[in-house]
Amino acid sequence: MKAQYIRTMDAINNACLFVAGSCLVVITIIVPYGVFTRYVLNSAASWPEPMAVLLMIVLAFLSAVVCYREHLHIGVGLLPAFLGEPARSALGWFIELCMLVTNLFMLAWGIKLVEATWFQSIAEFPIVSAGMAYLPIPLGGALTTLFVIERFMTREFFTEAEVETVSQVSTE
Numbered sequence: 674m675k676a677q678y679i680r681t682m683d684a685i686n687n688a689c690l691f692v693a694g695s696c697l698v699v700i701t702i703i704v705p706y707g708v709f710t711r712y713v714l715n716s717a718a719s720w721p722e723p724m725a726v727l728l729m730i731v732l733a734f735l736s737a738v739v740c741y742r743e744h745l746h747i748g749v750g751l752l753p754a755f756l757g758e759p760a761r762s763a764l765g766w767f768i769e770l771c772m773l774v775t776n777l778f779m780l781a782w783g784i785k786l787v788e789a790t791w792f793q794s795i796a797e798f799p800i801v802s803a804g805m806a807y808l809p810i811p812l813g814g815a816l817t818t819l820f821v822i823e824r825f826m827t828r829e830f831f832t833e834a835e836v837e838t839v840s841q842v843s844t845e
Contacts, residue, residue: 675826682823685816686742693735696728723797727806734813741772742820744832753831765830773821779814787811 707721740746753761791804824830 678826679823682742682820685819686739689735689738689816693732693739696732696735700725700728700732720797723795727795727798727801730806731809734809735816738813738816738820741817742823761831762828765828769821769824769830773818776814776817776821780811780818783807783811783814 703721704725707718707725710721711717737746753764756764787804787807787810789804790807791802793803795801795803795806
């Protein structure tokens with residue numbers, strides 16, 4: 674069951690990565706289009722900027738989910754490096770419990786936010802409600818909660834990021 678859960682989380686992680694990457698590609702296309710219509714055609718399109726903002730919300734929350742799963746999130750490894758095994762493991766459990774509480778908060782209150790704003794329309798996109806724009810909040814909370822559960826199962830609390838996911842660009 675553990676292996677099947679991890680395979681499912683791999684598939685969810687890849688789907689999040691694909692959707693976030695697609696959002697980035699679309700943003701990269703529509704922002705120059707908006708600049709072109711505004712400054713070259715002198716007839717600004719009203720939709721590219723709000724569309725880019727909506728896609729950026731999706732990009733941010735799904736990218737955060739992927740970064741958490743792949744151990745690319747902000748973390749300080751100094752304290753765990755100095756701790757012995759029982760304390761290091763306890764710190765890992767504590768941190769993941771904090772992550773679980775935070776993401777359950779995002780899930781519960783995000784759903785309430787979506788429900789409260791579901792029937793408010795966005796001026797530039799009357800079909801899209803404000804509640805739809807807030808959907809990435811509970812979705813990100815739910816997905817990260819699934820990844821926290823995976824981390825509890827594997828007990829890989831302080832694993833370093835894989836080499837192929839870390840940039841090899843020199844910072845000097």
